[in-house]
Amino acid sequence: MQAKTSDRLLGLFLILLGVAFFASIIPWQAQAADYGWLKPRTLPRILAVVLGLCGLALFIRPPGDVRPGRFYWARAMLFAGVLVLGLAAMSWLGFVLVAPPMALVLMWLAHERRPLWLMLGAAGMPAAIWFTVAVLLDRPLP
Amino acid sequence: MPELSVILAGFGDALAPINLLFILFGVALGQFVGAVPGIGPVMATAIAIPFTFGMHPLTGIAFLVGVNKGGLVGGAIPAVLLNTPGTPDAAATALDGYPLAKQGKPLKATKMALFASITGDTFSDIVLITVSAPMAILALRMGPVEVLGLMLLAFAVIAGLMGQSLVKGVVAIALGLMAAMVGTDPEHGSPRLIFGNYELYDGLPLASVAIGMLAISELLKRLSETRGTVRPAITLPRNQPRADRSVSWAEYWGCRFTMLRGAVIGTILGALPGIGSTAAAFMSYASARQASKEPESFGKGSLHGIAASESANSSVMGANMIPMLTLGIPGSVSAALIISAFMIHGIQPGPFLFSQQGQLVYGLFGAMIIANLINLWVGQLGLRFWVRVVSAPEPFIFASALLMCFVGVALASGGLFGIGVMLVFALLAYVMSAFGISVVVFIIAFFLGPRLEISLSQTLALLNGQPQKLLDYPFALVLMALALVTAVALARRRDTESETR
Numbered sequence A: 001m002q003a004k005t006s007d008r009l010l011g012l013f014l015i016l017l018g019v020a021f022f023a024s025i026i027p028w029q030a031q032a033a034d035y036g037w038l039k040p041r042t043l044p045r046i047l048a049v050v051l052g053l054c055g056l057a058l059f060i061r062p063p064g065d066v067r068p069g070r071f072y073w074a075r076a077m078l079f080a081g082v083l084v085l086g087l088a089a090m091s092w093l094g095f096v097l098v099a100p101p102m103a104l105v106l107m108w109l110a111h112e113r114r115p116l117w118l119m120l121g122a123a124g125m126p127a128a129i130w131f132t133v134a135v136l137l138d139r140p141l142p
Numbered sequence B: 001m002p003e004l005s006v007i008l009a010g011f012g013d014a015l016a017p018i019n020l021l022f023i024l025f026g027v028a029l030g031q032f033v034g035a036v037p038g039i040g041p042v043m044a045t046a047i048a049i050p051f052t053f054g055m056h057p058l059t060g061i062a063f064l065v066g067v068n069k070g071g072l073v074g075g076a077i078p079a080v081l082l083n084t085p086g087t088p089d090a091a092a093t094a095l096d097g098y099p100l101a102k103q104g105k106p107l108k109a110t111k112m113a114l115f116a117s118i119t120g121d122t123f124s125d126i127v128l129i130t131v132s133a134p135m136a137i138l139a140l141r142m143g144p145v146e147v148l149g150l151m152l153l154a155f156a157v158i159a160g161l162m163g164q165s166l167v168k169g170v171v172a173i174a175l176g177l178m179a180a181m182v183g184t185d186p187e188h189g190s191p192r193l194i195f196g197n198y199e200l201y202d203g204l205p206l207a208s209v210a211i212g213m214l215a216i217s218e219l220l221k222r223l224s225e226t227r228g229t230v231r232p233a234i235t236l237p238r239n240q241p242r243a244d245r246s247v248s249w250a251e252y253w254g255c256r257f258t259m260l261r262g263a264v265i266g267t268i269l270g271a272l273p274g275i276g277s278t279a280a281a282f283m284s285y286a287s288a289r290q291a292s293k294e295p296e297s298f299g300k301g302s303l304h305g306i307a308a309s310e311s312a313n314s315s316v317m318g319a320n321m322i323p324m325l326t327l328g329i330p331g332s333v334s335a336a337l338i339i340s341a342f343m344i345h346g347i348q349p350g351p352f353l354f355s356q357q358g359q360l361v362y363g364l365f366g367a368m369i370i371a372n373l374i375n376l377w378v379g380q381l382g383l384r385f386w387v388r389v390v391s392a393p394e395p396f397i398f399a400s401a402l403l404m405c406f407v408g409v410a411l412a413s414g415g416l417f418g419i420g421v422m423l424v425f426a427l428l429a430y431v432m433s434a435f436g437i438s439v440v441v442f443i444i445a446f447f448l449g450p451r452l453e454i455s456l457s458q459t460l461a462l463l464n465g466q467p468q469k470l471l472d473y474p475f476a477l478v479l480m481a482l483a484l485v486t487a488v489a490l491a492r493r494r495d496t497e498s499e500t501r
Helices: A003-029 A042-060 A073-093 A095-109 A115-136 B004-014 B017-034 B040-052 B057-082 B088-102 B106-140 B144-161 B166-180 B206-224 B249-254 B256-271 B276-291 B303-327 B333-344 B358-389 B394-413 B416-434 B439-463 B467-472 B474-500
Strands: none
Touching: A003 A042, A042 B166, A073 A095, A073 B206, A073 B394, A073 B416, A095 A115, A095 B394, A115 B394, B004 B057, B004 B358, B017 B040, B017 B057, B017 B358, B040 B057, B040 B333, B040 B394, B057 B088, B057 B106, B057 B206, B057 B303, B057 B333, B057 B358, B057 B394, B088 B106, B088 B206, B088 B276, B088 B303, B088 B439, B106 B249, B106 B256, B106 B303, B106 B358, B144 B276, B144 B439, B144 B474, B166 B439, B206 B394, B206 B416, B206 B439, B249 B256, B256 B276, B256 B303, B276 B303, B276 B439, B276 B474, B303 B333, B303 B358, B394 B416, B416 B439, B439 B467, B467 B474
8 A cells, every 4th residue: 555545544534533533422421511611521522623633634645654564464463363362361261371372372373383482481481470470479460 | 957967877777788688679679570561660669568567667668769769770671672661651761772772782772771770860869868858849839830831841842752744743642642531530520431431430541551552562563573483582693892782981971961951851850749750751852852963863772862761760769759758748659659658667758757757868868879879780780681581582572571561461450451451552552653653652642641631620720711810820931931932943843854855
């Protein structure tokens, strides 16, 4: 994607975001007040207008200073997916049971194949964290 | 002012072997725990407080001061070596520390951070020891209007970090402030933008947002860039010349004005309750870049960049003690924790502290100076260890750092909800980076947002619809004028730079 095209798309998104905040989200999520100098909706609405205007500026005059296509989106989302799954599993099973397989999967996806490093990452590091946090510092692990 | 004999007795107490031992233990613990993303000096101090219950008051408080000071140095280590700052105030250090580490000079980068940190910390300690009382009175005169002026000045200075596109910089500020709006509205006390989630009543947890955006997004980016060949996270060239491993006296001395400026900014902001070290670090970094003859070197591994941020964020620590010791008002969460330690030992900080407990106070001052020296010594040893650790393979380091971020954020924000927030903001930061929107500016705006809104609300109430009342606040007017001058100067500089390009 051309840099200027991506900036125009970003501008369009910000215009929509600004409008959504101003017209829908803020009235829904911030109470109206008829007293006081700075009402709950005042600053968020100013910010929504700023976002919309910035979006318009980007749409009209895109700077074209970056290329989002240079990022490895699919692989980043893959790693992010592992973290989200790890978090979901942690809410059921806890850190101690989830951390070793999560570390193993992350290292495997990052092309680590050496058994020693896999062992250190999947067993050694979670054990060290457990020992430091749960035993030495006496704090609960997630 | 206590008698000289009391002052000398206090300093003598600090030199007692048991106190020295606990300062050493505190500094080492602080540096180790501070290097873990998410834990940082505040969490380390909170964890350490129960251990002080059975100690002599000076020993216990000196231990906590050691933990806090060690944590400040430790916080810079992951920022410099992995570009994953464990605390928001170390994010400014990563801007130049990490590029220098990537050039194969991780020891030089971390040593500069250490030296600047100790320099800034010692400066603010000296200010605390010598002029704490007048500083505290001055700080107390900073009402909401003056704080609003200061906030505007902070935003104007930090605008220097916005990057090439001014519009995208404003987008980053607006998004950061919008994130800061989540939680309870300060004037009316009504929930805002919480979407029925009452865990957001106090706002988005700072640790989750900061670590998600600064550390996790960077780890995701680096993990996504891994290819078939596994590399070390940091490459240490063999037979590296000494100049690339250490900071020479000439290099250190060359940064003296940068460090002095940073220490002054940190000391002033630290003396004001509630502003904190993150704002100080970024203000110092931005002003150093503006004052530099080579602003283009910033962000590419400049020693001045590291010196500016570390001297400022560390000098906040000593300055936080100024309102705490003289008035009993804690300037930060760390200071509040140390106040609680004072009270646990039956000591009430405040105006009478110096007259009633002079020996203890000067003992504490002595312990602070000693802690700085020990910090320098332990830091020199510890940095070599951490640099060795991060020369392990990337997958191992990144997976370990992710696990530590999970645990650190869960500890700081009270559970899995904080980790969820962290992941959401990590993805947001990834997208923002891809589109050239500054994550750092977002974080600063998010951090300063609540303070800005409160001071704006209080200022409007004080002015009561009469703008001419602003003339009653000359210092606030000076700050606002400075903010305007800074913004105009930045705009002109930006125009000149874009014409040159």
